[in-house]
Amino acid sequence: MGNLAIPLSAARAVNPPTSAKPAGRILVVEDDPAVQKALRRLFETEGYAVEIQSDGRSALDSFQAAPPAAIVLDLRLPKVSGRDVCKEVKALAPTLPIVVLSAASDVSDKVLLLELGADDYVTKPFSPRELLARVRAALRHTARTPDVQLVNFDGITADFKKMEVKRDGNVVVLTAQEFKTFQFLVQNADRVISRDELLNEVWGYQNYPSTRTVDNHILKLRQKLEKDPSSPVHFRTVHGMGYKFVR
Amino acid sequence: MGNLAIPLSAARAVNPPTSAKPAGRILVVEDDPAVQKALRRLFETEGYAVEIQSDGRSALDSFQAAPPAAIVLDLRLPKVSGRDVCKEVKALAPTLPIVVLSAASDVSDKVLLLELGADDYVTKPFSPRELLARVRAALRHTARTPDVQLVNFDGITADFKKMEVKRDGNVVVLTAQEFKTFQFLVQNADRVISRDELLNEVWGYQNYPSTRTVDNHILKLRQKLEKDPSSPVHFRTVHGMGYKFVR
DNA sequence: CTTCTTTTGACATTCTTTTTACAACTTCAA
DNA sequence: TTGAAGTTGTAAAAAGAATGTCAAAAGAAG
Numbered sequence: 374m375g376n377l378a379i380p381l382s383a384a385r386a387v388n389p390p391t392s393a394k395p396a397g398r399i400l401v402v403e404d405d406p407a408v409q410k411a412l413r414r415l416f417e418t419e420g421y422a423v424e425i426q427s428d429g430r431s432a433l434d435s436f437q438a439a440p441p442a443a444i445v446l447d448l449r450l451p452k453v454s455g456r457d458v459c460k461e462v463k464a465l466a467p468t469l470p471i472v473v474l475s476a477a478s479d480v481s482d483k484v485l486l487l488e489l490g491a492d493d494y495v496t497k498p499f500s501p502r503e504l505l506a507r508v509r510a511a512l513r514h515t516a517r518t519p520d521v522q523l524v525n526f527d528g529i530t531a532d533f534k535k536m537e538v539k540r541d542g543n544v545v546v547l548t549a550q551e552f553k554t555f556q557f558l559v560q561n562a563d564r565v566i567s568r569d570e571l572l573n574e575v576w577g578y579q580n581y582p583s584t585r586t587v588d589n590h591i592l593k594l595r596q597k598l599e600k601d602p603s604s605p606v607h608f609r610t611v612h613g614m615g616y617k618f619v620r
Numbered sequence: 621m622g623n624l625a626i627p628l629s630a631a632r633a634v635n636p637p638t639s640a641k642p643a644g645r646i647l648v649v650e651d652d653p654a655v656q657k658a659l660r661r662l663f664e665t666e667g668y669a670v671e672i673q674s675d676g677r678s679a680l681d682s683f684q685a686a687p688p689a690a691i692v693l694d695l696r697l698p699k700v701s702g703r704d705v706c707k708e709v710k711a712l713a714p715t716l717p718i719v720v721l722s723a724a725s726d727v728s729d730k731v732l733l734l735e736l737g738a739d740d741y742v743t744k745p746f747s748p749r750e751l752l753a754r755v756r757a758a759l760r761h762t763a764r765t766p767d768v769q770l771v772n773f774d775g776i777t778a779d780f781k782k783m784e785v786k787r788d789g790n791v792v793v794l795t796a797q798e799f800k801t802f803q804f805l806v807q808n809a810d811r812v813i814s815r816d817e818l819l820n821e822v823w824g825y826q827n828y829p830s831t832r833t834v835d836n837h838i839l840k841l842r843q844k845l846e847k848d849p850s851s852p853v854h855f856r857t858v859h860g861m862g863y864k865f866v867r
Numbered sequence: 868c869t870t871c872t873t874t875t876g877a878c879a880t881t882c883t884t885t886t887t888a889c890a891a892c893t894t895c896a897a
Numbered sequence: 898t899t900g901a902a903g904t905t906g907t908a909a910a911a912a913g914a915a916t917g918t919c920a921a922a923a924g925a926a927g
Contacts, residue, residue, distance in 0.1 A: 411734030418714050502740040502758060548872055565783045573757050581749035586874055588916065595917095603917090612882060612915065613796030614783060795883055833885055835905065842906095850906090859893060859904070 397442030398422040399508065402432040402458060403474070404450055412445065415501050416508075429453025436462055443470045443512050445504070446491075456489055463490030470511035472504070524559050526607065526620045529598055531559065538598070545597050550575070554590045555598075558608070558618035567615035591616055644689030644759065644824075645669040649679040649705060650721070651697055659692065662748050663755075667824075676700025683709055687716060690759050692751070693738075695722045703736055710737030717758035721746065771806055773854070773867045776845055778806065785845070792844050797822070801837045802845075805855070805865035814862035838863055 401412050404427045416423045424441065426432040430452040436444070444462065448455035459471055473494040492511045495504050524531040528541040533556055538545045547555060553575045558566065568584040576582065591610075595602040609617050648659045651674045663670045671688065673679040677699040683691070691709065695702035706718055720741040740754045771778040775788040780803055785792045794802060800822045805813065815831040823829065838857075842849040856864050 407735055411737070414714075414737065415734065500740045500754075501734055501738060502754075550873065563782055569753075569756050570760065573753055573760075578750050578753050578757075580873095581747070581753045582874055583876095585876080585916090589874075589918085591916095592918065610916070611783065797884065827884090829885055832887085832905090836885075836907085838905095839907065857905070 397512070398424060398439075400432065400435060400441035400444045401425045402427075402429070402444065402450060402455070403447040404428060405447075408447075411501075415505065419505060427451070429455065429458045432458050433461060437465075440466055440469060443472065443508055445472050445474065445508060448473055448475045459489040459491055470508075472507050472511055474499070474504075524620075527600065531555070540598065547594075547597065551590055551593050551597075554587075555594055558594075558616065562618045562620055565611045565614050565617045570615070587616075645671060645686075646755065647679065647682060647688035647691045648672045649674075649676070649691065649697065649702065650694040651675060652694075655694075658748075662752065666752060674698070676702065676705045679705050680708060684712075687713055690717045690719065690755055692719050692721065692755065695720055706736040706738055717755075719751070719755050719758060721751075774847065778802070787845065794841075794844065798837055798840055798844075801834075802841055805841075805863065809865045809867055812858045812861050812864045817862070834863075 399416050399421045401409065401416070401423055403409050403412060403425065409425050409427070413423045413425060421442075424435060426435050428451040432444075432446075432450075433453065435441075446455050446458060450458070455473065459473065462469060462471060467490070470492045471490070473489070473491040475494055475496055493507045495507060522533050524533075529545075530539040531537070536552060538547055538552070538555070554571065557571065557575050568587040571587050572581055572584065576586075591608055592602075595605045595608050599605045599607060607619055609619055611617055646663050646668045648656065648663070648670055650656050650659060650672065656672050656674070660670045660672060668689075671682060673682050675698040679691075679693075679697075680700065682688075693702050693705060697705070702720065702722075706720065709716060709718060714737070717739045718737070720736070720738040721744060722741055723744055739758050742751050742754060769780050771780075777786040778784070783799060785794055785799070785802070801818065804818065804822050815834040818834050819828055819831065823833075838855055839849075842852045842855050846852045846854060854866055856866060858864055
């Protein structure tokens with residue numbers, strides 16, 4: 374049986390091209406002035422409006438005055454701790470995405486973050502791009518495209534929440550990687566995805582195998598899900614570009 | 621220093637040459653000759669043009685002479701430190717992606733990278749693939765200049781995002797190169813483009829075929845998209861100059 | 868250690884790009 | 898107007914790349 378334990382980070386590593394930015398306002402809660410400045414620059418360059426608060430109390434006030442699109446929250450804060458801010462915000466606005474900044478030691482236990490209700494976290498020292506990516510992902514996850522959680526086509530049923538795929542009523546066993554690939558393609562249906570993008574988004578930076586690996590996973594998906602794997606209808610090749618999923 | 625374990629074998633085996641990439645030039649700023657060599661090979665194998673500078677001063681000069689598509693920057697450099705290079709470049713070109721190479725000890729502090737304005741970082745010793753992945757991701761992100769994304773003329777519809785072109789409602793299959801040529805011409809409508817410019821912009825530095833190749837691609841585009849290919853209306857020849865697209 | 872998954876490598880096949888050759892066209896000067 | 902000289906249109910051949918596929922190797926999980 375395929376073990377479909379998808380790590381937190383990977384589960385939402387879904388990243389359609391961010392074209393023109395409608396953006397939104399991001400509330401940054403951080404007490405170090407240097408970091409404040411840097412974060413402001415980082416997000417503003419990307420077209421987000423940025424509001425900065427230096428302590429938990431003001432953060433909560435600000436949040437209640439006008440809820441932002443997302444919150445970037447340092448866990449170590451004066452007055453009201455980041456944890457409490459997190460809890461309180463989540464109690465009032467469960468869907469508002471919160472990305473936590475934390476020292477590695479603070480999250481020795483990931484469970485803690487889940488309890489807090491944070492959507493994602495980045496440990497210091499972190500890559501600016503990564504933070505950006507996670508904030509984007511968090512935003513997309515809640516607000517923008519309510520990610521497809523159920524898909525139905527041909528004779529295939531996929532429930533991404535349950536991580537279950539059926540074909541004509543029978544469960545199809547996908548391996549973890551196959552499942553992630555499938556999910557990413559489906560959630561980016563009709564868009565051509567290059568192998569590189571798949572490697573980045575589905576495999577991640579840490580393990581970056583050769584592009585042929587992608588082909589093999591597509592092969593498996595076709596074998597398991599296409600009526601006629603040798604002339605695929607849904608998992609299409611776009612020669613010289615990549616693959617695209619069509620319903 | 622120079623304890624950068626970059627297995628050369630890995631550099632070779634990273635990825636099968638992935639197609640005609642627009643690629644671009646990468647400025648590598650690094651003083652260790654061994655690493656220079658490895659990085660050159662890594663990126664060139666992947667179809668990027670590589671320029672190497674050994675110290676901060678020359679890096680800045682080079683950047684100002686002709687900005688590259690991305691910068692890979694060692695933090696420890698002679699003359700002008702990597703930090704200063706980073707800051708200065710970001711001040712002048714905030715969107716130019718910079719990936720920093722650093723010893724683990726250099727980034728013990730989350731402030732640093734953010735303050736510098738770097739987009740991403742890799743700690744030594746690093747995996748060639750990871751570096752590549754990060755540079756690619758950085759490039760992909762900024763490369764999203766969503767010029768025109770949708771075009772409509774005569775009976776032709778083009779969706780550059782989906783990489784799809786339709787003619788009277790039916791999908792017209794364009795090859796990768798044809799599509800890129802088409803996109804470039806359309807996004808530079810009414811301007812005369814020389815064959816050399818097309819080769820530079822569409823084909824890129826790496827593969828530079830003869831100018832007749834361009835003619836053939838225009839031919840294909842006419843055959844696929846013009847009502848009467850033998851007297852083209854949209855893909856016009858400007859004798860002695862090149863081609864131009866008119867809506 | 869065994870089993871299952873992922874990745875690699877090789878090869879055949881298919882599809883794309885480039886070259887090539889020649890006809891047709893344009894330009895310009897005589 | 899006519900005829901070089903240079904450009905471009907065109908199709909087909911040649912060269913080159915990308916992909917499909919399978920089996921073996923490497924790696925993880927149990």
